[in-house]
Amino acid sequence: MKRTPARKATWKLGAGLTTLALCMTPYARxxxxxxxxxxCRNVVDATQRLACFDRESARAAGAPASPAxxxxxxxxxxxxxxxxxxxxxxxxxxxxxxxxxxxQRFGLPEKTVEKREVAAGTRTADASRIQAxxxxxxxxxxxxxxFTLDNDQxxxxxxxxxDLLAKSGETVTLSRALLGSFWLETEHGRGCKVKRIR
Numbered sequence: 001m002k003r004t005p006a007r008k009a010t011w012k013l014g015a016g017l018t019t020l021a022l023c024m025t026p027y028a029r030x031x032x033x034x035x036x037x038x039x040c041r042n043v044v045d046a047t048q049r050l051a052c053f054d055r056e057s058a059r060a061a062g063a064p065a066s067p068a069x070x071x072x073x074x075x076x077x078x079x080x081x082x083x084x085x086x087x088x089x090x091x092x093x094x095x096x097x098x099x100x101x102x103x104q105r106f107g108l109p110e111k112t113v114e115k116r117e118v119a120a121g122t123r124t125a126d127a128s129r130i131q132a133x134x135x136x137x138x139x140x141x142x143x144x145x146x147f148t149l150d151n152d153q154x155x156x157x158x159x160x161x162x163d164l165l166a167k168s169g170e171t172v173t174l175s176r177a178l179l180g181s182f183w184l185e186t187e188h189g190r191g192c193k194v195k196r197i198r
Contacts, residue, residue, distance in 0.1 A: 034060070042120060129175035134168050147172065147184065147194070154198035155184060161192040 037060060040052035105113050117123035132149040140146055144157040145164065155174065158181070165188045166172070177183040177193065185191035 036060075042122070044122065129173060131171055131173050134166060134170050134172060137166060137168055145192075146197070152198075153196060155182070155194040156197050158193040158195055162190075164188075164190045164192060166190075 037053065037056040040049055040056055043049035043052050100108075100113060100116060114123060114126070118125050130151075132151045132153065134147055135150045136148040138146045138148070140156060143160040145161075145166070146157075147155045147166070149155070149172070164186050166186045170187050172187075173185045174194070175183050175185070182194050182196070183191055184194040
């Protein structure tokens with residue numbers, strides 16, 4: 001069967017694309033290996049970080065990974081990070097901006113930095129409320145009450161309030177309030193704005 005000029009052009013285009021794909025494959029593999037190796041920088045524990053570099057460099061060189069550090073899938077790595085509360089390498093698709101140095105943090109809102117670091121596993125998420133027991137009550141010179149808690153935190157009223165009926169040994173709940181403030185509530189349901197002084 002004789003090839004027409006259109007068929008010849010289609011055949012040449014197909015052959016050219018196949019050749020291009022075959023040439024690009026090693027570069028794509030090398031880029032992926034480099035990305036996985038650079039992700040090891042995000043591991044906090046020094047021993048695990050070294051094991052990660054050893055594993056990824058062996059994989060890039062085409063050698064089998066060390067039996068002491070078997071390769072993990074991205075989902076298994078994330079599960080381990082959640083269960084063990086420690087950082088693991090990010091997958092090749094993860095955003096490198098999740099781990100920020102001082103220059104990258106410059107100018108970003110603190111909430112944005114916090115979200116990225118929590119997502120990267122380099123910071124734990126902040127609690128919205130805590131409970132503790134009053135170990136000591138005192139009054140400052142200006143009449144504001146000072147609460148020393150059994151978790152070694154010390155909180156002081158923002159402004160003098162009425163009697164909160166608070167007593168030593170009582171459980172108090174501290175929670176986040178508006179505009180970055182904090183609210184202390186006693187067992188009796190009475191409360192006040194407070195600030196942490198220690």
